[in-house]
Amino acid sequence: MTPRKPPAVPGRKVRPGTEEPRPDAFDVERVRAEFPVLGRTVYGKPLVYLDSAATAQKPRAVIDALARFYLEDNANIHRGVHYLSERATTAYEGCRDQVRAFLGARETCEIVFTHGTTESINLVASAWGRQNLGPGDEVLITGLEHHSNIVPWQLVCEATGATLKVVPITDAGEVRLKDFEQGLTARTRLVAVSHMSNALGTINPVREMTALAHARGVPILVDGAQAVAHLPVDVAALGCDFYAFSAHKIYGPTGIGVLYGRRDRLEAMSPYQGGGDMIESVTFARTTYAPLPGKFEAGTPNISGAIGLGEALRFVARIGLEAIARHEAELLEYATREVAAIDGVRLVGTAPHKAGILSFVLAGVHPHDIGTILDLEGVAIRVGHHCAQPIMDRFGLAATARASFAVYNTREDVDALVRAIHKVKEVFK
Numbered sequence: 001m002t003p004r005k006p007p008a009v010p011g012r013k014v015r016p017g018t019e020e021p022r023p024d025a026f027d028v029e030r031v032r033a034e035f036p037v038l039g040r041t042v043y044g045k046p047l048v049y050l051d052s053a054a055t056a057q058k059p060r061a062v063i064d065a066l067a068r069f070y071l072e073d074n075a076n077i078h079r080g081v082h083y084l085s086e087r088a089t090t091a092y093e094g095c096r097d098q099v100r101a102f103l104g105a106r107e108t109c110e111i112v113f114t115h116g117t118t119e120s121i122n123l124v125a126s127a128w129g130r131q132n133l134g135p136g137d138e139v140l141i142t143g144l145e146h147h148s149n150i151v152p153w154q155l156v157c158e159a160t161g162a163t164l165k166v167v168p169i170t171d172a173g174e175v176r177l178k179d180f181e182q183g184l185t186a187r188t189r190l191v192a193v194s195h196m197s198n199a200l201g202t203i204n205p206v207r208e209m210t211a212l213a214h215a216r217g218v219p220i221l222v223d224g225a226q227a228v229a230h231l232p233v234d235v236a237a238l239g240c241d242f243y244a245f246s247a248h249k250i251y252g253p254t255g256i257g258v259l260y261g262r263r264d265r266l267e268a269m270s271p272y273q274g275g276g277d278m279i280e281s282v283t284f285a286r287t288t289y290a291p292l293p294g295k296f297e298a299g300t301p302n303i304s305g306a307i308g309l310g311e312a313l314r315f316v317a318r319i320g321l322e323a324i325a326r327h328e329a330e331l332l333e334y335a336t337r338e339v340a341a342i343d344g345v346r347l348v349g350t351a352p353h354k355a356g357i358l359s360f361v362l363a364g365v366h367p368h369d370i371g372t373i374l375d376l377e378g379v380a381i382r383v384g385h386h387c388a389q390p391i392m393d394r395f396g397l398a399a400t401a402r403a404s405f406a407v408y409n410t411r412e413d414v415d416a417l418v419r420a421i422h423k424v425k426e427v428f429k
């Protein structure tokens with residue numbers, strides 16, 4: 001593909017003969033032109049990147065923002081009185097407010113920067129869990145979780161004597177609300193659920209789950225690692241107590257993520273880590289902590305990462321999550337039809353409400369062999385258990401092949417995937 005000249009408003013088509021953008025139009029080629037890596041080849045073949053659930057590619061605006069920070073403004077934040085430190089602090093805190101707006105949170109102090117979803121969940125498991133869990137208490141998760149939303153709860157349950165309970169999933173890979181409701185008992189102290197499954201693509205009814213949990217006075221954490229890049233999220237409308245995501249899955253850099261926490265919840269929690277920047281005053285006798293969100297951000301944070309995340313959110317806002325969701329839904333529908341039609345393919349995860357992810361197995365071929373042959377065709381997918389081994393166990397599989405879609409993918413990418421799967425079949429005939 002030859003990248004075209006960047007348009008005035010990337011992602012929007014202009015009607016022939018007018019300068020009026022059509023807000024409903026979405027031009028994937030113009031979006032692709034913003035992602036330098038998509039222009040490269042692998043093994044002499046054009047790259048077909050279908051692994052965005054692992055990490056999304058980055059638009060030039062994000063890459064440039066990172067470089068600009070280090071080229072022009074690099075300094076530590078919150079502690080210097082000098083020009084660069086003030087610029088870096090303003091930029092970092094500005095990104096926090098962008099995240100607040102992106103998530104629909106009420107207050108900027110409810111946004112805590114972390115290393116990513118994994119750290120966000122560990123923060124809550126550790127800081128909230130140690131304070132609030134004891135023997136006989138239950139933490140409720142679902143059978144659809146990534147290891148990041150399982151292991152931190154196992155650790156805190158082990159430390160406190162609480163029990164981890166799991167809501168089962170159906171053959172389609174869904175959590176039924178009535179099963180979820182049954183999982184809530186008088187002993188449930190916290191619910192932790194994924195908004196969207198990374199292994200199957202299923203979208204959980206988190207708003208209804210929140211209402212059910214809250215009706216029993218139980219707080220809920222939502223793992224939004226996959227969801228944020230694919231559907232509009234509004235934490236105030238969801239009503240959840242905590243929401244976690246990673247920048248790198250929404251076109252931002254690695255090493256930075258977010259924990260949204262309702263102010264009263266965060267205020268009641270003790271710090272997760274101690275160190276610089278999270279204190280108000282320190283003596284050897286006693287330390288008092290900084291107000292939110294500083295209390296949870298010990299040490300020098302990922303300053304450039306926050307700035308990159310801010311730029312990524314601007315990129316997403318420019319196109320609009322509704323338009324992104326529409327484009328990806330069409331693509332998923334096409335891919336589902338085309339891949340399911342291949343003799344020997346079985347789709348894993350067939351919930352009616354899903355996004356961006358197509359997991360499958362091919363009769364007689366190990367997923368790792370699928371991945372290797374696809375790779376030689378330039379098609380990048382993920383194979384394995386996807387850090388969700390209990391889901392694989394549920395379906396009696398060790399692994400699946402997983403194609404995942406993002407704003408820059410096309411029907412041609414799907415066609416390349418299908419051609420490459422046929423190649424696998426030829427090799428294993």
Ligand code: 7TS
Nearest residue numbers: 053054116117118146148198225226246
């Ligand atoms: N939760 C879900 C639902 C995820 O998909 C992931 C990462 C995480 C938590 C952890 O996010 P991190 O940024 O802290 O690592 N999922 C994947 C994946 O599907 N392939 O690679 C990483």
